[in-house]
Amino acid sequence: MVSVAVVGATGVVGETILRVLEERRVPVERVGKFASRARNGVEAASADALREFDVVFFAGGEDASETYAPALLERGAVVIDNSSTFRMRDDVPLVIPEVNANVVRGDHRLFPVANCTAIILCTALAPVRDTAGLRCVRVATYQAASGAGRAGLDELIAGERAAVSGEAEPEPKTFPARLARNVIPQVGRFEASGYCGEEEKVRDETRKMLGLPALLVSATTVRVPVRTAHSEAVWFETERDTSVEELAAAFDRAPGVVFHSEGIVTPRDVEGRDAVHVARVRREDETSKRHFVLWCAGDQLRKGAATNGVQILELLLARGFLQS
Numbered sequence: 374m375v376s377v378a379v380v381g382a383t384g385v386v387g388e389t390i391l392r393v394l395e396e397r398r399v400p401v402e403r404v405g406k407f408a409s410r411a412r413n414g415v416e417a418a419s420a421d422a423l424r425e426f427d428v429v430f431f432a433g434g435e436d437a438s439e440t441y442a443p444a445l446l447e448r449g450a451v452v453i454d455n456s457s458t459f460r461m462r463d464d465v466p467l468v469i470p471e472v473n474a475n476v477v478r479g480d481h482r483l484f485p486v487a488n489c490t491a492i493i494l495c496t497a498l499a500p501v502r503d504t505a506g507l508r509c510v511r512v513a514t515y516q517a518a519s520g521a522g523r524a525g526l527d528e529l530i531a532g533e534r535a536a537v538s539g540e541a542e543p544e545p546k547t548f549p550a551r552l553a554r555n556v557i558p559q560v561g562r563f564e565a566s567g568y569c570g571e572e573e574k575v576r577d578e579t580r581k582m583l584g585l586p587a588l589l590v591s592a593t594t595v596r597v598p599v600r601t602a603h604s605e606a607v608w609f610e611t612e613r614d615t616s617v618e619e620l621a622a623a624f625d626r627a628p629g630v631v632f633h634s635e636g637i638v639t640p641r642d643v644e645g646r647d648a649v650h651v652a653r654v655r656r657e658d659e660t661s662k663r664h665f666v667l668w669c670a671g672d673q674l675r676k677g678a679a680t681n682g683v684q685i686l687e688l689l690l691a692r693g694f695l696q697s
């Protein structure tokens with residue numbers, strides 16, 4: 374059995390990784406919990422302490438991965454990293470087990486977990502790619518506060534409380550504007566392109582994970598006052614003619630997808646669940662055979678981060694790519 378460390382164990386992703394490892398009964402020999410400093414049951418991360426583990430999950434921001442991952446990889450450990458540090462490196466796979474498990478090789482040791490919004494999008498779009506090809510994707514997102522970590526969640530809750538009690542609302546620190554009773558059309562810093570960081574990640578990582586480097590992807594990413602789970606409205610063009618019925622059958626069959634043929638699905642419905650939920654599949658207009666629209670939602674702490682990382686570990690174990 375392998376030993377596993379979680380760096381960032383006190384954060385919203387790290388604590389979800391610990392929960393998912395237990396829920397899915399992943400056969401691990403021991404689990405070490407690390408954060409930036411020690412407190413009850415959690416150790417301070419250090420190169421020496423992490424060296425003892427076969428698999429190290431990073432859920433601690435870019436700094437922790439950059440600091441510790443290179444030496445761990447050097448000595449043959451497996452690194453499953455939730456930060457964006459290594460995602461776009463050509464020699465590194467970016468894996469959603471239901472979508473592109475075929476890219477994993479026995480000698481890979483570094484597995485970045487992709488951007489949460491991109492994972493939810495690609496899980497929803499893989500059945501479309503496989504049924505009718507994909508030419509173009511436009512997406513507007515509705516992203517939860519906990520996507521910005523515990524600080525983001527706390528900032529929303531403090532703003533909501535102040536709004537209800539009539540007290541002065543705290544100044545925004547994590548978000549570029551107050552999030553309670555608001556929506557914010559900016560996630561991450563603005564880039565020279567006019568897109569913000571999250572929008573560029575969604576574009577680049579979607580192309581990489583779907584294996585479609587020339588796919589046109591344009592995203593508008595929006596923070597909304599939801600605690601957990603991201604939702605996305607997606608307009609897409611296929612390569613070949615298809616129909617709502619054919620796409621519905623593909624969503625029904627797709628691993629990791631729950632398809633709703635009728636009605637809606639909301640972030641509160643999917644919070645705490647592992648699948649990506651797809652609903653409201655329809656033609657863009659009554660004559661469309663290549664232009665469609667859908668709504669999808671997924672818990673970004675689970676499928677968008679922790680669950681996807683744990684599934685990568687399960688895949689390595691199942692293929693015999695991991696020895697203690």
Ligand SMILES: NC(=O)c1ccc[n+]([C@@H]2O[C@H](COP(=O)([O-])OP(=O)(O)OC[C@H]3O[C@@H](n4cnc5c(N)ncnc54)[C@H](OP(=O)(O)O)[C@@H]3O)[C@@H](O)[C@H]2O)c1
Binds near residue numbers: 380487
């Ligand atoms: N939140 C999401 O929905 C989401 C989704 C996908 C990916 N991610 C990525 O996952 C990572 C964790 O995000 P989060 O949202 O869970 O953040 P978070 O709630 O702010 O938690 C951050 C965790 O990292 C620890 N940490 C920070 N710097 C560290 C260092 N230098 N060494 C060791 N531990 C350190 C913190 O420890 P202390 O408590 O000691 O400060 C805390 O446990 C980030 O890279 C984020 O981009 C997040």
